[in-house]
Amino acid sequence: MPRFHCPAPLATGAALSLPPGTARHVQVLRLQPGDTLTLFNGEGGEFEATVTRMGRSDVDVEVGAHHAIERELSRAVHLVVAMPANDRMDWLVEKATELGAASIQPVMAAHNVLRLKGERADKKVAHWQAVAVGACEQCGRNRVPLLHPVLDLADWLRRAGPLAPEQTRMLLSLREGTRPLAAWPWGQHPGALTVLNGPEGGLNREEEDAAVAAGFVPFTLGPRVLRAETAPLAVLAGLPD
Template identity: 55%
Template sequence: MPARLFVEEPLEAAGLGPESELSLPPGAARHVQVLRLQPGDEVTLFDGSGDEWTAAVTAMGRSEVRVALRARRSVDRELRRAVTLAVVMPANDRMDGIVEKACELGAVAIQPLMSERSVLRLTGDRAEKKRAHWQGVAIAAAEQCGRARPLQVAPVKTLAAWLAEVPAEAAGQRWLLSPVAAQSLSTLVSVSSEADPVTVLSGPEGGLSEAEEQSARARGFAAVKLGPRILRADTAPLAVLGWVALSEA
Protein backbone atom coordinates (compact mmCIF):
# COMPACT_ATOMS: atom_id res chain seq x y z
CA MET A 1 0.00 0.00 0.00
CA PRO A 2 1.43 3.43 -0.90
CA ALA A 3 2.43 5.73 1.94
CA ARG A 4 -0.27 8.26 2.90
CA LEU A 5 1.00 11.81 3.38
CA PHE A 6 -0.76 14.97 4.53
CA VAL A 7 -0.07 18.30 2.82
CA GLU A 8 -1.48 21.60 4.03
CA GLU A 9 -1.82 23.32 0.65
CA PRO A 10 -5.05 22.67 -1.28
CA LEU A 11 -4.23 20.03 -3.86
CA GLU A 12 -7.16 20.83 -6.12
CA ALA A 13 -5.34 23.91 -7.38
CA ALA A 14 -2.43 21.79 -8.63
CA GLY A 15 -4.54 19.95 -11.20
CA LEU A 16 -3.68 16.51 -12.60
CA GLY A 17 -1.24 15.10 -15.10
CA PRO A 18 2.43 15.61 -16.03
CA GLU A 19 2.26 19.36 -15.47
CA SER A 20 0.88 19.02 -11.92
CA GLU A 21 4.19 18.69 -10.10
CA LEU A 22 4.61 20.10 -6.63
CA SER A 23 7.20 20.02 -3.85
CA LEU A 24 6.16 18.16 -0.73
CA PRO A 25 6.27 20.05 2.58
CA PRO A 26 9.26 19.25 4.83
CA GLY A 27 7.47 16.69 7.02
CA ALA A 28 6.08 14.71 4.09
CA ALA A 29 9.40 14.96 2.22
CA ARG A 30 11.28 13.51 5.20
CA HIS A 31 8.77 10.66 5.33
CA VAL A 32 9.43 9.84 1.68
CA GLN A 33 13.18 9.97 2.26
CA VAL A 34 12.99 7.72 5.33
CA LEU A 35 11.03 5.19 3.28
CA ARG A 36 13.74 5.44 0.59
CA LEU A 37 11.21 5.86 -2.18
CA GLN A 38 12.50 6.43 -5.69
CA PRO A 39 11.22 8.32 -8.75
CA GLY A 40 8.23 6.43 -10.11
CA ASP A 41 7.09 5.15 -6.71
CA GLU A 42 3.51 5.99 -5.74
CA VAL A 43 2.27 7.87 -2.70
CA THR A 44 -1.22 8.93 -1.58
CA LEU A 45 -1.71 12.58 -0.64
CA PHE A 46 -4.57 14.26 1.22
CA ASP A 47 -5.13 17.86 2.28
CA GLY A 48 -8.02 17.64 4.73
CA SER A 49 -10.70 18.35 2.11
CA GLY A 50 -12.03 14.79 2.18
CA ASP A 51 -10.37 13.70 -1.07
CA GLU A 52 -7.22 11.72 -1.78
CA TRP A 53 -4.77 12.06 -4.66
CA THR A 54 -2.61 9.34 -6.15
CA ALA A 55 0.81 10.78 -6.93
CA ALA A 56 4.16 9.58 -8.20
CA VAL A 57 7.59 10.68 -7.02
CA THR A 58 9.34 12.52 -9.83
CA ALA A 59 12.51 13.83 -8.17
CA MET A 60 14.46 13.25 -4.95
CA GLY A 61 16.88 15.82 -3.58
CA ARG A 62 18.70 16.40 -0.32
CA SER A 63 15.86 18.49 1.06
CA GLU A 64 13.26 18.48 -1.71
CA VAL A 65 10.92 15.78 -2.95
CA ARG A 66 8.74 16.48 -5.98
CA VAL A 67 5.66 14.53 -6.99
CA ALA A 68 3.14 14.59 -9.84
CA LEU A 69 -0.56 14.19 -9.14
CA ARG A 70 -2.18 11.44 -11.20
CA ALA A 71 -5.72 10.81 -9.97
CA ARG A 72 -8.19 12.19 -7.46
CA ARG A 73 -10.84 10.25 -5.55
CA SER A 74 -13.38 11.07 -2.89
CA VAL A 75 -13.33 8.96 0.26
CA ASP A 76 -15.66 8.77 3.25
CA ARG A 77 -14.18 7.21 6.37
CA GLU A 78 -15.80 9.57 8.88
CA LEU A 79 -18.32 8.72 11.57
CA ARG A 80 -21.90 9.55 10.71
CA ARG A 81 -22.11 11.34 14.05
CA ALA A 82 -19.65 14.25 14.44
CA VAL A 83 -18.03 13.88 17.88
CA THR A 84 -16.01 16.59 19.63
CA LEU A 85 -14.10 15.70 22.79
CA ALA A 86 -13.76 18.52 25.33
CA VAL A 87 -11.03 17.11 27.57
CA VAL A 88 -9.50 18.59 30.69
CA MET A 89 -5.87 17.78 29.92
CA PRO A 90 -4.35 14.93 31.95
CA ALA A 91 -0.86 15.22 33.41
CA ASN A 92 2.39 14.10 31.77
CA ASP A 93 2.18 13.17 28.07
CA ARG A 94 -1.10 11.27 28.18
CA MET A 95 -2.80 13.93 26.05
CA ASP A 96 -0.72 12.66 23.11
CA GLY A 97 -2.41 9.28 23.41
CA ILE A 98 -5.87 10.81 23.66
CA VAL A 99 -5.33 12.82 20.49
CA GLU A 100 -3.88 9.88 18.57
CA LYS A 101 -6.61 7.41 19.52
CA ALA A 102 -9.39 9.98 19.15
CA CYS A 103 -8.30 10.58 15.56
CA GLU A 104 -8.19 6.84 14.87
CA LEU A 105 -11.66 6.38 16.36
CA GLY A 106 -13.16 9.20 14.30
CA ALA A 107 -13.53 12.32 16.47
CA VAL A 108 -13.70 15.52 14.42
CA ALA A 109 -12.14 17.78 17.07
CA ILE A 110 -10.58 18.00 20.52
CA GLN A 111 -10.89 20.98 22.84
CA PRO A 112 -8.06 20.91 25.44
CA LEU A 113 -9.24 22.43 28.72
CA MET A 114 -7.99 23.44 32.18
CA SER A 115 -10.24 23.15 35.23
CA GLU A 116 -10.05 23.84 38.96
CA ARG A 117 -8.30 20.53 39.66
CA SER A 118 -6.03 20.49 36.62
CA VAL A 119 -2.48 19.31 37.12
CA LEU A 120 -1.32 20.41 33.66
CA ARG A 121 -1.68 24.15 33.05
CA LEU A 122 -0.64 25.79 29.80
CA THR A 123 -0.77 29.42 28.73
CA GLY A 124 0.74 31.68 26.08
CA ASP A 125 3.44 30.34 23.78
CA ARG A 126 3.69 27.07 25.69
CA ALA A 127 0.01 26.38 25.12
CA GLU A 128 0.28 27.14 21.40
CA LYS A 129 3.38 24.94 21.03
CA LYS A 130 1.52 22.08 22.68
CA ARG A 131 -1.51 22.63 20.43
CA ALA A 132 0.72 22.54 17.35
CA HIS A 133 2.40 19.37 18.65
CA TRP A 134 -0.97 17.68 19.21
CA GLN A 135 -2.11 18.72 15.73
CA GLY A 136 0.97 16.96 14.38
CA VAL A 137 0.03 13.85 16.37
CA ALA A 138 -3.46 13.99 14.84
CA ILE A 139 -2.05 14.32 11.31
CA ALA A 140 0.24 11.34 11.82
CA ALA A 141 -2.72 9.31 13.11
CA ALA A 142 -4.81 10.29 10.08
CA GLU A 143 -2.00 9.22 7.74
CA GLN A 144 -1.90 5.83 9.46
CA CYS A 145 -5.62 5.09 9.85
CA GLY A 146 -6.83 6.23 6.43
CA ARG A 147 -8.83 9.32 7.39
CA ALA A 148 -8.88 12.08 4.81
CA ARG A 149 -9.83 14.73 7.39
CA PRO A 150 -7.44 14.94 10.35
CA LEU A 151 -8.94 15.67 13.75
CA GLN A 152 -8.66 19.38 14.60
CA VAL A 153 -7.08 20.45 17.91
CA ALA A 154 -8.49 23.71 19.27
CA PRO A 155 -6.48 26.26 21.31
CA VAL A 156 -6.20 25.53 25.04
CA LYS A 157 -8.85 27.26 27.17
CA THR A 158 -10.10 27.23 30.73
CA LEU A 159 -13.29 25.24 31.26
CA ALA A 160 -15.10 28.37 32.47
CA ALA A 161 -14.13 30.38 29.38
CA TRP A 162 -15.07 27.55 27.03
CA LEU A 163 -18.46 26.95 28.68
CA ALA A 164 -19.21 30.66 28.44
CA GLU A 165 -18.80 30.39 24.65
CA VAL A 166 -21.04 27.33 24.28
CA PRO A 167 -24.47 28.42 22.99
CA ALA A 168 -27.22 27.76 25.53
CA GLU A 169 -29.32 26.21 22.78
CA ALA A 170 -27.88 24.50 19.73
CA ALA A 171 -28.41 21.36 17.67
CA GLY A 172 -26.82 18.16 18.86
CA GLN A 173 -26.10 16.26 22.05
CA ARG A 174 -23.92 17.33 24.98
CA TRP A 175 -22.68 14.66 27.37
CA LEU A 176 -20.92 15.26 30.69
CA LEU A 177 -18.97 12.26 32.01
CA SER A 178 -19.70 11.90 35.73
CA PRO A 179 -19.31 8.82 37.98
CA VAL A 180 -22.32 9.97 40.06
CA ALA A 181 -24.69 10.43 37.11
CA ALA A 182 -27.99 8.56 37.20
CA GLN A 183 -28.21 7.62 33.52
CA SER A 184 -25.91 5.40 31.52
CA LEU A 185 -24.20 6.05 28.20
CA SER A 186 -26.29 3.43 26.47
CA THR A 187 -29.43 5.40 27.33
CA LEU A 188 -28.15 8.60 25.74
CA VAL A 189 -26.82 6.86 22.64
CA SER A 190 -30.10 5.04 22.07
CA VAL A 191 -32.25 8.19 22.22
CA SER A 192 -29.99 10.38 20.06
CA SER A 193 -30.03 10.55 16.29
CA GLU A 194 -27.03 9.47 14.25
CA ALA A 195 -27.27 12.84 12.53
CA ASP A 196 -26.81 14.70 15.81
CA PRO A 197 -23.34 16.07 16.53
CA VAL A 198 -22.08 15.19 20.01
CA THR A 199 -19.83 17.09 22.40
CA VAL A 200 -18.37 15.01 25.23
CA LEU A 201 -16.99 16.83 28.29
CA SER A 202 -14.50 14.84 30.36
CA GLY A 203 -12.76 15.97 33.55
CA PRO A 204 -9.22 15.67 34.96
CA GLU A 205 -7.68 13.10 37.31
CA GLY A 206 -9.56 14.48 40.32
CA GLY A 207 -12.78 15.03 38.41
CA LEU A 208 -14.71 18.24 37.90
CA SER A 209 -15.80 20.19 40.93
CA GLU A 210 -19.49 20.28 41.83
CA ALA A 211 -19.67 23.91 40.70
CA GLU A 212 -18.10 23.00 37.33
CA GLU A 213 -20.57 20.17 36.81
CA GLN A 214 -23.43 22.52 37.59
CA SER A 215 -22.07 25.05 35.11
CA ALA A 216 -21.89 22.36 32.43
CA ARG A 217 -25.46 21.25 33.12
CA ALA A 218 -26.59 24.85 32.83
CA ARG A 219 -25.16 24.88 29.29
CA GLY A 220 -27.16 21.80 28.29
CA PHE A 221 -24.77 18.96 29.17
CA ALA A 222 -26.50 15.76 30.32
CA ALA A 223 -24.54 13.85 32.97
CA VAL A 224 -23.77 10.24 32.07
CA LYS A 225 -21.88 7.43 33.79
CA LEU A 226 -19.78 4.79 32.08
CA GLY A 227 -20.31 1.95 34.56
CA PRO A 228 -19.42 0.92 38.11
CA ARG A 229 -15.67 1.49 37.71
CA ILE A 230 -13.84 4.81 37.83
CA LEU A 231 -11.96 5.26 34.55
CA ARG A 232 -8.77 7.28 34.22
CA ALA A 233 -8.91 10.75 32.73
CA ASP A 234 -7.28 9.47 29.53
CA THR A 235 -9.51 6.38 29.31
CA ALA A 236 -13.01 7.81 29.82
CA PRO A 237 -13.32 10.04 26.71
CA LEU A 238 -11.90 7.31 24.48
CA ALA A 239 -14.31 4.75 25.94
CA VAL A 240 -17.24 6.98 24.93
CA LEU A 241 -15.81 7.57 21.47
CA GLY A 242 -15.20 3.86 20.99
CA TRP A 243 -18.79 3.13 21.96
CA VAL A 244 -20.12 5.62 19.43
CA ALA A 245 -17.79 4.37 16.69
CA LEU A 246 -18.69 0.72 17.25
CA SER A 247 -22.40 1.55 17.30
CA GLU A 248 -21.99 2.65 13.66
CA ALA A 249 -19.92 -0.34 12.59
Protein backbone atom coordinates (compact mmCIF):
# COMPACT_ATOMS: atom_id res chain seq x y z
CA MET A 1 0.00 0.00 0.00
CA PRO A 2 1.51 3.42 -0.92
CA ARG A 3 2.51 5.60 2.03
CA PHE A 4 2.39 9.39 2.18
CA HIS A 5 3.39 12.01 4.70
CA CYS A 6 0.41 14.27 5.33
CA PRO A 7 1.35 17.25 7.56
CA ALA A 8 -2.21 17.83 8.74
CA PRO A 9 -4.41 16.74 11.67
CA LEU A 10 -5.60 13.18 11.09
CA ALA A 11 -8.49 11.42 12.81
CA THR A 12 -10.44 8.26 12.02
CA GLY A 13 -13.63 9.06 10.10
CA ALA A 14 -12.47 12.49 8.96
CA ALA A 15 -12.88 13.63 5.37
CA LEU A 16 -10.14 15.91 4.12
CA SER A 17 -8.40 17.28 1.08
CA LEU A 18 -4.77 16.26 0.98
CA PRO A 19 -2.14 19.02 1.12
CA PRO A 20 -0.91 20.02 -2.37
CA GLY A 21 2.40 18.16 -2.17
CA THR A 22 0.81 14.93 -0.98
CA ALA A 23 -1.98 15.26 -3.56
CA ARG A 24 0.58 15.55 -6.37
CA HIS A 25 2.25 12.34 -5.24
CA VAL A 26 -1.09 10.51 -5.21
CA GLN A 27 -1.91 11.79 -8.70
CA VAL A 28 1.46 10.67 -10.05
CA LEU A 29 0.55 7.12 -9.02
CA ARG A 30 -2.81 7.53 -10.80
CA LEU A 31 -4.80 6.27 -7.85
CA GLN A 32 -8.56 6.24 -8.30
CA PRO A 33 -11.57 6.64 -5.98
CA GLY A 34 -11.81 3.53 -3.83
CA ASP A 35 -8.06 2.94 -3.78
CA THR A 36 -6.42 2.73 -0.36
CA LEU A 37 -3.26 4.31 0.97
CA THR A 38 -1.44 4.94 4.24
CA LEU A 39 -1.04 8.40 5.77
CA PHE A 40 1.19 9.56 8.61
CA ASN A 41 1.70 13.06 9.97
CA GLY A 42 4.74 12.51 12.19
CA GLU A 43 2.78 12.58 15.45
CA GLY A 44 2.81 8.82 15.92
CA GLY A 45 1.41 5.79 14.18
CA GLU A 46 -0.25 5.70 10.76
CA PHE A 47 -3.75 5.79 9.31
CA GLU A 48 -5.49 3.85 6.61
CA ALA A 49 -7.24 6.11 4.10
CA THR A 50 -9.45 5.71 1.03
CA VAL A 51 -9.49 8.03 -1.98
CA THR A 52 -12.98 9.51 -2.42
CA ARG A 53 -12.34 12.04 -5.21
CA MET A 54 -9.58 12.80 -7.69
CA GLY A 55 -9.62 16.36 -9.00
CA ARG A 56 -7.34 18.07 -11.49
CA SER A 57 -5.01 19.28 -8.76
CA ASP A 58 -6.62 18.08 -5.53
CA VAL A 59 -7.39 14.75 -3.89
CA ASP A 60 -10.01 13.99 -1.23
CA VAL A 61 -9.76 11.04 1.14
CA GLU A 62 -11.64 9.51 4.05
CA VAL A 63 -9.36 8.66 6.96
CA GLY A 64 -9.76 5.14 8.31
CA ALA A 65 -8.33 3.18 11.22
CA HIS A 66 -5.29 4.33 13.15
CA HIS A 67 -2.48 1.84 13.78
CA ALA A 68 -0.10 2.66 16.63
CA ILE A 69 2.93 1.38 14.76
CA GLU A 70 6.37 2.76 15.49
CA ARG A 71 9.57 1.76 13.74
CA GLU A 72 12.03 3.87 15.72
CA LEU A 73 15.35 2.95 17.30
CA SER A 74 15.40 2.02 20.98
CA ARG A 75 17.29 5.26 21.69
CA ALA A 76 17.14 8.70 20.07
CA VAL A 77 20.24 9.28 17.94
CA HIS A 78 21.01 12.86 16.91
CA LEU A 79 23.61 13.47 14.19
CA VAL A 80 25.74 16.60 14.09
CA VAL A 81 27.41 16.51 10.69
CA ALA A 82 29.82 18.88 9.00
CA MET A 83 28.10 18.89 5.63
CA PRO A 84 29.78 16.92 2.84
CA ALA A 85 29.78 18.63 -0.55
CA ASN A 86 27.74 18.10 -3.72
CA ASP A 87 24.90 15.57 -3.45
CA ARG A 88 26.57 13.60 -0.67
CA MET A 89 24.58 15.44 2.00
CA ASP A 90 21.35 14.40 0.25
CA TRP A 91 22.54 10.80 0.37
CA LEU A 92 23.52 11.10 4.03
CA VAL A 93 20.11 12.53 5.00
CA GLU A 94 18.25 9.86 3.07
CA LYS A 95 20.19 6.93 4.50
CA ALA A 96 20.34 8.35 8.04
CA THR A 97 16.55 8.63 7.95
CA GLU A 98 16.23 5.02 6.78
CA LEU A 99 18.54 3.90 9.60
CA GLY A 100 16.57 5.74 12.28
CA ALA A 101 18.24 9.09 13.07
CA ALA A 102 16.00 11.28 15.23
CA SER A 103 17.46 14.59 14.04
CA ILE A 104 20.26 15.98 11.88
CA GLN A 105 22.16 19.17 12.68
CA PRO A 106 24.20 20.46 9.70
CA VAL A 107 27.28 22.42 10.78
CA MET A 108 30.23 24.16 9.13
CA ALA A 109 33.75 23.38 10.32
CA ALA A 110 37.14 24.72 9.28
CA HIS A 111 37.66 22.12 6.54
CA ASN A 112 34.16 22.33 5.08
CA VAL A 113 33.99 22.53 1.29
CA LEU A 114 30.26 23.28 1.40
CA ARG A 115 29.56 26.59 3.15
CA LEU A 116 26.00 27.88 3.44
CA LYS A 117 24.47 31.01 4.91
CA GLY A 118 21.29 33.04 4.68
CA GLU A 119 18.62 32.21 2.11
CA ARG A 120 20.79 29.59 0.41
CA ALA A 121 21.17 27.71 3.69
CA ASP A 122 17.43 27.92 4.37
CA LYS A 123 16.63 26.49 0.93
CA LYS A 124 19.08 23.64 1.41
CA VAL A 125 17.62 22.73 4.81
CA ALA A 126 14.10 22.74 3.33
CA HIS A 127 15.34 20.47 0.54
CA TRP A 128 16.98 18.08 3.00
CA GLN A 129 13.80 18.02 5.09
CA ALA A 130 11.91 16.96 1.96
CA VAL A 131 14.52 14.24 1.35
CA ALA A 132 13.89 12.97 4.90
CA VAL A 133 10.12 12.93 4.29
CA GLY A 134 10.57 10.90 1.12
CA ALA A 135 12.83 8.45 2.92
CA CYS A 136 10.22 7.99 5.67
CA GLU A 137 7.55 7.28 3.07
CA GLN A 138 9.76 4.61 1.53
CA CYS A 139 11.15 2.92 4.64
CA GLY A 140 8.04 2.81 6.82
CA ARG A 141 8.97 5.33 9.51
CA ASN A 142 6.11 7.35 10.96
CA ARG A 143 8.26 10.06 12.56
CA VAL A 144 10.26 12.38 10.33
CA PRO A 145 13.70 13.40 11.62
CA LEU A 146 14.11 17.14 12.12
CA LEU A 147 16.66 18.99 9.99
CA HIS A 148 17.97 21.90 12.05
CA PRO A 149 19.18 25.22 10.57
CA VAL A 150 22.83 25.32 9.52
CA LEU A 151 25.22 26.61 12.20
CA ASP A 152 28.94 27.10 12.58
CA LEU A 153 30.31 24.24 14.67
CA ALA A 154 31.62 26.62 17.34
CA ASP A 155 28.18 28.24 17.66
CA TRP A 156 26.47 24.85 17.94
CA LEU A 157 28.88 23.70 20.65
CA ARG A 158 28.16 26.85 22.65
CA ARG A 159 24.42 26.32 22.32
CA ALA A 160 24.59 22.61 23.18
CA GLY A 161 25.23 23.40 26.82
CA PRO A 162 26.43 21.00 29.52
CA LEU A 163 25.99 17.28 29.17
CA ALA A 164 22.91 15.93 30.97
CA PRO A 165 23.28 12.67 32.97
CA GLU A 166 21.05 10.71 30.60
CA GLN A 167 22.87 11.89 27.46
CA THR A 168 25.87 10.49 25.63
CA ARG A 169 27.99 12.47 23.18
CA MET A 170 30.37 10.77 20.79
CA LEU A 171 32.99 12.28 18.52
CA LEU A 172 34.11 10.35 15.44
CA SER A 173 37.87 10.80 15.57
CA LEU A 174 41.19 9.32 14.48
CA ARG A 175 43.09 10.80 17.44
CA GLU A 176 45.05 8.56 19.77
CA GLY A 177 43.22 7.08 22.72
CA THR A 178 39.85 6.73 20.99
CA ARG A 179 37.54 3.90 22.02
CA PRO A 180 36.22 1.43 19.43
CA LEU A 181 32.46 1.54 18.93
CA ALA A 182 32.20 -2.19 19.62
CA ALA A 183 33.68 -1.73 23.10
CA TRP A 184 31.29 1.02 24.19
CA PRO A 185 29.34 0.05 27.38
CA TRP A 186 25.88 0.59 25.92
CA GLY A 187 24.09 -0.82 28.94
CA GLN A 188 25.48 2.01 31.06
CA HIS A 189 24.27 4.66 28.60
CA PRO A 190 20.63 3.93 27.68
CA GLY A 191 19.65 7.53 26.92
CA ALA A 192 19.86 9.75 23.87
CA LEU A 193 23.04 9.71 21.80
CA THR A 194 24.55 12.65 19.91
CA VAL A 195 27.21 11.84 17.30
CA LEU A 196 29.51 14.52 15.89
CA ASN A 197 31.28 13.91 12.58
CA GLY A 198 33.62 16.18 10.65
CA PRO A 199 33.73 17.10 6.93
CA GLU A 200 36.07 15.88 4.23
CA GLY A 201 39.46 16.15 5.91
CA GLY A 202 37.95 15.84 9.39
CA LEU A 203 37.80 18.32 12.24
CA ASN A 204 40.97 20.17 13.15
CA ARG A 205 42.64 19.75 16.53
CA GLU A 206 41.08 22.87 18.03
CA GLU A 207 37.58 21.78 16.99
CA GLU A 208 38.08 18.30 18.42
CA ASP A 209 39.38 19.78 21.69
CA ALA A 210 36.31 22.04 21.88
CA ALA A 211 34.04 19.04 21.32
CA VAL A 212 35.79 17.04 24.05
CA ALA A 213 35.40 20.02 26.39
CA ALA A 214 31.66 19.94 25.62
CA GLY A 215 31.41 16.32 26.75
CA PHE A 216 32.06 14.43 23.52
CA VAL A 217 33.99 11.18 23.91
CA PRO A 218 36.30 10.38 20.94
CA PHE A 219 35.73 6.97 19.40
CA THR A 220 36.67 5.11 16.26
CA LEU A 221 34.92 2.82 13.81
CA GLY A 222 38.01 0.76 13.02
CA PRO A 223 41.29 0.88 11.10
CA ARG A 224 39.82 2.19 7.84
CA VAL A 225 39.10 5.87 7.14
CA LEU A 226 35.47 6.28 6.11
CA ARG A 227 34.06 9.12 4.04
CA ALA A 228 32.30 11.98 5.80
CA GLU A 229 28.91 10.77 4.57
CA THR A 230 29.61 7.10 5.41
CA ALA A 231 30.89 7.32 8.99
CA PRO A 232 27.68 8.49 10.75
CA LEU A 233 25.71 5.84 8.88
CA ALA A 234 28.11 3.18 10.12
CA VAL A 235 27.37 4.33 13.67
CA LEU A 236 23.61 4.02 13.14
CA ALA A 237 24.00 0.59 11.54
CA GLY A 238 26.29 -0.61 14.32
CA LEU A 239 24.12 0.33 17.28
CA PRO A 240 22.82 -2.55 19.42
CA ASP A 241 19.05 -3.04 19.58
